[in-house]
Amino acid sequence: MGEFELIRHYFAAAPCAQGGAGVALGIGDDCALLDLPAAAQLAVSTDTLVAGVHFPHACDPSLLGQRSLAVAASDLAAMGATPVGFTLALTLPEVSEQWLKAYAEGLDRMARQCRLSLIGGDTTRGPLSITMTVFGRVPAGQALLRSGAQVGDLLCVGGELGNAAGALPLVLGEREAAAEISAPLLAQYWSPSPQFALGRALRGKATAALDISDGLLADCGHIAKASRLALEVNLAQVPVSPALVAFSGPAAARQAALTGGDDYVLVFTLPAQHLPALRDAGLAVHVIGRAVAGEGVVLRDEHGQDITPRQRGYQHFRETP
Amino acid sequence: MGEFELIRHYFAAAPCAQGGAGVALGIGDDCALLDLPAAAQLAVSTDTLVAGVHFPHACDPSLLGQRSLAVAASDLAAMGATPVGFTLALTLPEVSEQWLKAYAEGLDRMARQCRLSLIGGDTTRGPLSITMTVFGRVPAGQALLRSGAQVGDLLCVGGELGNAAGALPLVLGEREAAAEISAPLLAQYWSPSPQFALGRALRGKATAALDISDGLLADCGHIAKASRLALEVNLAQVPVSPALVAFSGPAAARQAALTGGDDYVLVFTLPAQHLPALRDAGLAVHVIGRAVAGEGVVLRDEHGQDITPRQRGYQHFRETP
Numbered sequence: 001m002g003e004f005e006l007i008r009h010y011f012a013a014a015p016c017a018q019g020g021a022g023v024a025l026g027i028g029d030d031c032a033l034l035d036l037p038a039a040a041q042l043a044v045s046t047d048t049l050v051a052g053v054h055f056p057h058a059c060d061p062s063l064l065g066q067r068s069l070a071v072a073a074s075d076l077a078a079m080g081a082t083p084v085g086f087t088l089a090l091t092l093p094e095v096s097e098q099w100l101k102a103y104a105e106g107l108d109r110m111a112r113q114c115r116l117s118l119i120g121g122d123t124t125r126g127p128l129s130i131t132m133t134v135f136g137r138v139p140a141g142q143a144l145l146r147s148g149a150q151v152g153d154l155l156c157v158g159g160e161l162g163n164a165a166g167a168l169p170l171v172l173g174e175r176e177a178a179a180e181i182s183a184p185l186l187a188q189y190w191s192p193s194p195q196f197a198l199g200r201a202l203r204g205k206a207t208a209a210l211d212i213s214d215g216l217l218a219d220c221g222h223i224a225k226a227s228r229l230a231l232e233v234n235l236a237q238v239p240v241s242p243a244l245v246a247f248s249g250p251a252a253a254r255q256a257a258l259t260g261g262d263d264y265v266l267v268f269t270l271p272a273q274h275l276p277a278l279r280d281a282g283l284a285v286h287v288i289g290r291a292v293a294g295e296g297v298v299l300r301d302e303h304g305q306d307i308t309p310r311q312r313g314y315q316h317f318r319e320t321p
Numbered sequence: 322m323g324e325f326e327l328i329r330h331y332f333a334a335a336p337c338a339q340g341g342a343g344v345a346l347g348i349g350d351d352c353a354l355l356d357l358p359a360a361a362q363l364a365v366s367t368d369t370l371v372a373g374v375h376f377p378h379a380c381d382p383s384l385l386g387q388r389s390l391a392v393a394a395s396d397l398a399a400m401g402a403t404p405v406g407f408t409l410a411l412t413l414p415e416v417s418e419q420w421l422k423a424y425a426e427g428l429d430r431m432a433r434q435c436r437l438s439l440i441g442g443d444t445t446r447g448p449l450s451i452t453m454t455v456f457g458r459v460p461a462g463q464a465l466l467r468s469g470a471q472v473g474d475l476l477c478v479g480g481e482l483g484n485a486a487g488a489l490p491l492v493l494g495e496r497e498a499a500a501e502i503s504a505p506l507l508a509q510y511w512s513p514s515p516q517f518a519l520g521r522a523l524r525g526k527a528t529a530a531l532d533i534s535d536g537l538l539a540d541c542g543h544i545a546k547a548s549r550l551a552l553e554v555n556l557a558q559v560p561v562s563p564a565l566v567a568f569s570g571p572a573a574a575r576q577a578a579l580t581g582g583d584d585y586v587l588v589f590t591l592p593a594q595h596l597p598a599l600r601d602a603g604l605a606v607h608v609i610g611r612a613v614a615g616e617g618v619v620l621r622d623e624h625g626q627d628i629t630p631r632q633r634g635y636q637h638f639r640e641t642p
Contacts, residue, residue, distance in 0.1 A: 024362055028547075029466050030399040030531050031364035031457070036357045041345055043352035044440065046408040046454060050447030078351040087367040089410070089452040119365065126371030127448040131410040133367060136352070145350050210351050226349075 003095045007123045011088065014104055016111035017118040022084040022137065032119035034084060036137055042084075043136040043143060045075035051128035056172060061099045063190040064130075065106025070192045071213070072132035073114045074264040077199040078211035080144040081136030083114050088121035089131040114194060144202055144209035149227035149269035153207055155289035156275075158198045158266040160241040161216055163188035165260020166248050177247055184243045192264040198283050202268055205278070209268035215259040217309070219267055220297045227269070230294030233258075236302040237288040258299070259309075324416045328444045332409065335425055337432035338439040343405040343458065353440035355405060357458055363405075364457040364464060366396035372449035377493060382420045384511040385451075386427025391513045392534070393453035394435045395585040398520040399532035401465040402457025404435050409442035410452040435515060465523055465530035470548035470590035474528055476610035477596075479519045479587040481562040482537055484509035486581020487569050498568055505564045513585040519604050523589055526599070530589035536580040538630070540588055541618045548590070551615030554579075557623040558609040579620070579630075 011017060012027040019026050025033035036042055049068050051057045069086065076083055088107070092100075111118060116134065167185035169175040176182070195211070202209055208223045216238065220231045235254065244253045269291050270278075278285045289300075299308040332338060333348045340347050346354035357363055370389050372378045390407065397404055409428070413421075432439060437455065488506035490496040497503070516532070523530055529544045537559065541552045556575065565574045590612050591599075599606045610621075620629040 024461075025464070025466070029468075030396040031366040031402065031464070033400075033459070033464055034363040034365060035461070036363065038359060042355040042357065042363060044355060044408065044454075044456070045352040046410050046441055046443050046452075048410045048412055048443045048445045048447075048452065050412055050445050053445060053447050075351040079354075081352065087365065087454060089367050089369045089454075091369055091371055091450060120367055122367050122369045122452070124369045124371050124374060126369075126374050126450060129412060129447060129450055131367075131369065131443070131452040133365075133408060133410075133454040135365070138354070140345075140356070143346070143352070143354055145346070147350075 004123045004125065007095065007100060010100060011104060011118060011121070014108045014118060016108045016116065020085070020115065020117040023117045023119055026117065026119050034135060039140050040137045041140050041143065043076055043079045043081040043138050044133065045072060046131060046133045047072040047075070048129065048131040057128070061103040062106035065103040066110040066191045068130045069107055069110040069114065069116065069132060070194055071264065072134045073116060074192065074194040074211040076134055076136035077194040077196045078144065078209055078266055079136065079138060080142060080199040080203040080209070081138040082200065083116045083196060084135045084137055085117040085119040086132055086134045087119060090121065091124045091126040091129040093126065093128055114196070139203070142203045144199065144206055144268070146208050146210055146223050146226035149208040149223055149229060149291045150271070151229055151291055151293050153269035153291040154272050154275065154287050155220070155231050155233065155291060156268055156270050157239065157286050157288055158195045159284050160239045161212065161263050161265060162244050162253055162257030162260050163241055164192065164262035165256040166244040166253060181243045181247050184241060185247060188263065194264060195266045198266055201278060201281055201283055205274040206268040206270050209266055212263045212265050212267050213261050215261045216267065217258050217297050217299065223267070223269065224295060224297055230292050230296055230298060231289060232292055232298045232300060233289040234300050235307065237286065239286045325444045325446065328416065328421060331421060332425060332439060332442070335429045335439060337429045337437065341406070341436065341438035344438045344440055347438065347440050355456060360461050361458045362461050362464065364397055364400045364402040364459050365454065366393060367452060367454045368393040368396070369450060369452040378449070382424040383427035386424040387431040387512045389451045390428055390431040390435065390437065390453060391515055392585065393455045394437060395513065395515040395532040397455055397457035398515040398517045399465065399530050399587055400457065400459060401463060401520040401524040401530070402459040403521065404437045404517060405456045405458055406438040406440040407432070407453055407455045408440060411442065412445045412447040412450040414447065414449055435517070460524070463524045465520065465527055465589070467529050467531055467544050467547035470529040470544055470550055470612045471592070472550055472612055472614050474590035474612040475593050475596065475608050476541070476552050476554065476612060477589055477591050478537070478560065478607050478609055479516045480605050481560045482533065482584050482586060483565050483574055483577030483581050484562055485513065485583035486577040487565040487574060502564045502568050505562060506568060509584065515585060516587045519587055522599060522602055522604055526595040527589040527591050530587055533584045533586050533588055534582050536582045537588065538579050538618050538620065544588070544590065545616060545618055551613050551617055551619060552610060553613055553619045553621060554610040555621050556628065558607065560607045
């Protein structure tokens, strides 16, 4: 048995690889087999993370295991899908049992947190790279698309923004901070929580949704374009964490919240009548603006002045938008 | 719009990305959405190809486009699944429009040949690598597994073996040959045809199946292990192409047929009563041995002598088994 065969057996033995709801056949044959309930659709998304581009080569493999799955799984939350499973395509320059053990532990922790079963994959030799394909189920016709926003809808986000981008100097070891500041920022970077409960609660309510990976303004632009309208963002309403303000200062914190990626918080448009039900359900919903006629994204200050930046930069680690 | 955004639009415009049976939502949102008929299961498989490991860096991108999809899609054929769609995770060191155009053309050609819709993916910067995740549908309970072979079943393959491994000196430019010899060998390497029709015809008939990617003996070993029996292979019955014998000589041709990978021809076990129906349907079925009690794989010469090699080498380009 070759070393890569051994790795496959290693992942196949993980708790998250022992099957689950919707998994008729897991790791070990030519294909996995998924069952889908009647009147459901399967949601599918693929994400690749490359060492040196999307994460530092020297990072903690356990944290990488968590983050690599959470980043991919977040797309399921953004569709309002219930998690089912995922495949892992792992390319490794060499086989280090210590690295693998830690990576698999972090991956398994996030998989069980997300209720995602590892159903298959491929392990190859090459420059370190991770491709996850995630699967979820959603009642037919109820998936949250980007294209349904209506003029007059509220623009909302599911939590504080900018923490992941703000954490980069900590991630890269360029700066240090007291634990009460660094812990929440690093947690958002290394262990983002896909907002599955929020996504499911938005079915039949939100008119458009996605998870923020390119930055609030850029991702609002995706909804605006797909829905053929404009989105107004009120800067004063964009939620920013006290930890981020303390670490970066108010101006950089605001910048991170607007243009930093990698938060994986949902942004969505919502007819106002649905807001009370979501808040009654205990979900964090922050209204930050409104859908209006027009195109693109308009950023307004507390006086209603248009302060839209001409260029929307990216402050996250990724070199590719 | 960044250059990687442009690439996404490029693939989204390909004919194979315009949807198809079972694709409720294709490229462009957080997830794709697949519909599955009642009483069907979704078959899923992931394969990664890394430049310098699974294919030469300097190869023709159009041929690579064909091969990268065919290799992944073959796993669907091996399950008896009907093709539905695939995602493409493409990591590129730089953006060359010429390379991309040729790659996309080859990919699209194979996708349409296989009736696979491109439903999503990710494009990132990094060392050249391709991960495909393929989707097919199969009537619930009828997927062809590795584990169902019964003592007494015939051992069969769906075509000539060894051509892809035999083609390697041509692929790598180490040797040349006349077109009538090189063409069929190179075609098997660069454009393997997933045996979908054979796979579907084997539903309800074959007791175990897989597609040969590691080499006949190694892959028979996978069936033998999963089915808890032994498989006897009669060397004289293993089909080898005249082109391969002419190019490599009889001994090397035999070796390629037994241990060379990358043919993506189906190997399966079949109760003898089903053989006539398959042949009447015009399907190429070569009986090469039989399932017997025991374990592992036994290779026999024309006199019935056990000539099983002690070590099963790999002659294909891949460094990892």
